[in-house]
Amino acid sequence: MRIVTVELGENSYEIYIGNDLHSELVEFCKKSSFSRLGLIITDTNVGPIYGGKLKDMLAEGGLEAEIYEIPAGESSKSLKQFEAIMTRCIELGLDRKSPIFALGGGVVGDLAGFAAASYMRGVPFVQVPTSLLAQVDSSVGGKVAVNHPLGKNLIGAFYQPKAVFMDLDWLRTLPKREIYTGLGEIIKYGIIYDRGFFKYLKENTNDILNLKDEETAYMIARSCEIKAAVVSEDEKESGLRAILNFGHTMAHAIEKNTGYTRYNHGEAVAIGMVCAAHISRAMGLVDEEAFAEVENLIRIMQLPVRAQGCDIDTLYEAIFHDKKTVNGQVKWVLMDGEIGKVRISKEVSEEDVKNAMKYCLA
Structure with missing residues (x-):
């Protein structure tokens, strides 16, 4: 396993890169001061394959997380989907220490990150990118956003994750x-x-x-x-x-x-x-x-x-x-x-x- 540290003072975090990161993710959850409830945001391509696996890992780490699926594709990176996620967070009773996990590619990461940055003015955010593009680009650096019909990524924020987990085994199912x-x-x-x-x-x-x-x-x-x-x-x-x-x-x-x-x-x-x-x-x-x-x-x-x-x-x-x-x-x-x-x-x-x-x- 390789670990890359993003040095940003109090916003610093680590990127874990390797095969089978199960134990690292469970240990991370156990050490974090998260609330008991959390949310996994994923899409209709990735959710059926890896959603249950991540949910079980989080449960092993003491976290009860609901899986929230959005339609796969760039069109889901919208204010409409953002509002729907906000509604679900409120319905679930998530609080300021309830983490949001982004499981998927760049669309999921950007949307979930913007939701995490906005809900209650900011809740913990963890990236679990499953596409090669997301692993080397959107999951690192803290840019989160949604699109507008007049332009891409025009509505967003800078919001750093608490950690990023890049499991190389999960790339095997990529087209x-x-x-x-x-x-x-x-x-x-x-x-x-x-x-x-x-x-x-x-x-x-x-x-x-x-x-x-x-x-x-x-x-x-x-x-x-x-x-x-x-x-x-x-x-x-x-x-x-x-x-x-x-x-x-x-x-x-x-x-x-x-x-x-x-x-x-x-x-x-x-x-x-x-x-x-x-x-x-x-x-x-x-x-x-x-x-x-x-x-x-x-x-x-x-x-x-x-x-x-x-x-x-x-x-x-x-x-x-x-x-x-x-x-x-x-x-x-x-x-x-x-x-x-x-x-x-x-x-x-x-x-x-x-x-x-x-x-x-x-």
């Missing part, structure tokens, strides 16, 4: 597409922070794609270490943390333009990274070789590099509705000199952006 989508965010960490990690991904693609235990544990732990290092320096995204948004400006526009149904998040990020790399090359920040390395690794990891069902004008308009846009200026995270380094720039021309979008549209 191949869900494995690939997690790799989109994993590749990102190499591009923005660690060229050596990017090289590791290139040299171990087959084992990674087949989720071999050693390679999977390492790539998840290294991804979490990088995100933890960035978040520890900038919890509320006032500076450095913005580099984690590499590829996301275009990705959110693609997701919105396709109704959050054609591409899942990691796929959209993959295309968005090609777009950001294209802009970086056009501005002379990286050479052709670095651009090709990024695009090729994304392609090898079975991720899309072109978007279908989008048009340039709609995409361009959408980037100005992203939550990272301030006073009409888009903050682009761009490659800077080589793989492993990035910069943030507001000085990107419309021509460079639209040329990159054109390149990334099928």
Whole structure:
């Protein structure tokens, strides 16, 4: 088992990564000062497989938790579902020490986290991510939110979990597409922070794609270490943390333009990274070789590099509705000199952006 600590003062917590984390989770519950009642929020895909297992573990740790299932999919990350969860929390009589556990992917984690941050102005929150994407991205760092019809993640908060449990055995039931989508965010960490990690991904693609235990544990732990290092320096995204948004400006526009149904998040990020790399090359920040390395690794990891069902004008308009846009200026995270380094720039021309979008549209 590997343990990664997210250092945030009194909000610090540990991420547990390994096979069969049963005993670690039970011991955590026994040591925590939780109330007797709790809530497990999951979805209709994950709940039938792992909901009962988690409920039994929590019971072993002295916690009686109800399972609350939401429909699987991005459309559940809504104010309507949030209100329904609030109603159920009140009906159950949950108090300020009643924990909420998020069991599932990023949609479940974001929604459950926002519920935990809001109910009684904050109750304990524990992440149990079951998708590769959630394990390396949304379950770490404390960003929680719901979507609005006019944009993704526009309603939310920064709210840190008490702990994160990543059981590698629970990845075995993932469809191949869900494995690939997690790799989109994993590749990102190499591009923005660690060229050596990017090289590791290139040299171990087959084992990674087949989720071999050693390679999977390492790539998840290294991804979490990088995100933890960035978040520890900038919890509320006032500076450095913005580099984690590499590829996301275009990705959110693609997701919105396709109704959050054609591409899942990691796929959209993959295309968005090609777009950001294209802009970086056009501005002379990286050479052709670095651009090709990024695009090729994304392609090898079975991720899309072109978007279908989008048009340039709609995409361009959408980037100005992203939550990272301030006073009409888009903050682009761009490659800077080589793989492993990035910069943030507001000085990107419309021509460079639209040329990159054109390149990334099928």
